[in-house]
Amino acid sequence: MLTISVSIPGESVKEYNIFIGESFDDKQILSLLSAKKTMLIADNKAFEYHKGLLPSILQHSATYIVCDAEKSKNLHEIEKITTWAIENGFDRDAQVVSFGGGAVGDLAGFFASIYMRGVPFIQIPTTLLAQVDASVGGKTAVNACKAKNLIGSFCQPKAVVVHTKVLHSLPERELRSGMAEAMKMGVIASEELFVLTQKSLANGFTQMPDIVAQSVRLKMKIVRDDERDVGKRMWLNLGHTTAHAIESVTNYTSYLHGEAVAFGCIVSANVGHELGVCSNDTVKRVEDAFRHIIANLTFDHLVADDITTAMKYDKKRKGDEIRFIVPLQIGKVQVVDDIDLNIVRKTIEKLIAKYSNV
Numbered sequence: 332m333l334t335i336s337v338s339i340p341g342e343s344v345k346e347y348n349i350f351i352g353e354s355f356d357d358k359q360i361l362s363l364l365s366a367k368k369t370m371l372i373a374d375n376k377a378f379e380y381h382k383g384l385l386p387s388i389l390q391h392s393a394t395y396i397v398c399d400a401e402k403s404k405n406l407h408e409i410e411k412i413t414t415w416a417i418e419n420g421f422d423r424d425a426q427v428v429s430f431g432g433g434a435v436g437d438l439a440g441f442f443a444s445i446y447m448r449g450v451p452f453i454q455i456p457t458t459l460l461a462q463v464d465a466s467v468g469g470k471t472a473v474n475a476c477k478a479k480n481l482i483g484s485f486c487q488p489k490a491v492v493v494h495t496k497v498l499h500s501l502p503e504r505e506l507r508s509g510m511a512e513a514m515k516m517g518v519i520a521s522e523e524l525f526v527l528t529q530k531s532l533a534n535g536f537t538q539m540p541d542i543v544a545q546s547v548r549l550k551m552k553i554v555r556d557d558e559r560d561v562g563k564r565m566w567l568n569l570g571h572t573t574a575h576a577i578e579s580v581t582n583y584t585s586y587l588h589g590e591a592v593a594f595g596c597i598v599s600a601n602v603g604h605e606l607g608v609c610s611n612d613t614v615k616r617v618e619d620a621f622r623h624i625i626a627n628l629t630f631d632h633l634v635a636d637d638i639t640t641a642m643k644y645d646k647k648r649k650g651d652e653i654r655f656i657v658p659l660q661i662g663k664v665q666v667v668d669d670i671d672l673n674i675v676r677k678t679i680e681k682l683i684a685k686y687s688n689v
């Protein structure tokens with residue numbers, strides 16, 4: 332088992348461990364928290380397939396099942412969980428264990444951060460996407476009418492427990508989607524990870540524990556320096572200005588998050604090229620990598636104008652100015668303030684046409 336220790340400076344230092352291993356004795360997981368009562372908030376599919384990983388937790392908790400997690404990531408579901416928690420007698424001494432993909436982790440984490448003004452929580456991510464990205468870093472959120480993750484909090488978990496064993500049973504589409512976030516991390520900060528993710532994808536998802544560990548380490552280095560997302564943490568949003576807009580205009584039904592991110596990273600590299608900061612070679616490397624994630628999808632029903640309109644709700648914006656993250660080379664990105672949305676719209680139009688017949 333690998334343990335990554337996190338220490339995030341601030342008014343009060345937040346310290347916790349991220350455990351990565353094939354699987355864990357769940358008694359050890361429970362012992363990481365001292366609370367007496369546990370609310371297990373679990374994705375329905377993850378619970379169906381993997382509840383065997385949680386014998387002790389199940390004995391000591393009440394379980395709330397979330398169906399269709401991305402569609403349920405909203406304030407209505409938060410109210411439903413709150414009613415359930417109250418009816419089950421959970422008070423300030425309770426704790427939350429989240430079990431599922433990124434959407435359940437975001438929802439459960441947000442609930443934990445506000446229930447009775449906050450109770451501790453542990454993340455047990457069961458998708459590759461959640462293991463490499465969503466479960467670490469302490470962003471919790473629900474979607475609002477106009478945009479993704481508009482309501483949320485910064486709240487670090489008490490621990491993150493990554494069972495890499497669950498990856499063996501994930502559908503290939505889910506694995507590809509998760510790989511997009513690890514690949515994105517490579518573009519941001521590590522050519523080595525970028526190359527590793529490409530190799531893994533080409534060879535049937537090899538070296539997954541290594542990819543999870545490298546992604547988490549790189550992400551936490553950035554989060555440690557800028558927990559509140561006012562500086563370099565914005566790098567982690569590479570591809571997400573486009574991705575969130577696409578997810579919102581398609582009502583979270585057409586693409587998995589990582590698929591939207593893959594398309595978004597291709598958009599970012601091409602926008603960077605239009606701005607003269609990203610070379611032909613880098614654009615080609617980015618497209619060669621991410622196109623394998625979106626290979627079986629079509630984008631022809633998307634309208635570039637709708638996507639750029641939805642970008643106006645992006646949380647990174649500064650007044651009316653939209654910020655965009657672009658790659659400079661593999662391993663290095665830059666935040667562009669006040670991006671010209673005409674350039675973005677034209678680039679998206681071009682790429683919708685290009686990736687509609689793949």
Ligand SMILES: O=C(O)C(=O)C[C@@H](O)[C@H](O)[C@H](O)COP(=O)(O)O
Pocket residue numbers: 464465468470472479480512560564565567568571646
């Ligand atoms: O942790 C971060 O910071 C990121 O931006 C990582 C993203 O991959 C992740 O999807 C995040 O939840 C998006 O955050 P948001 O602030 O754009 O909602």
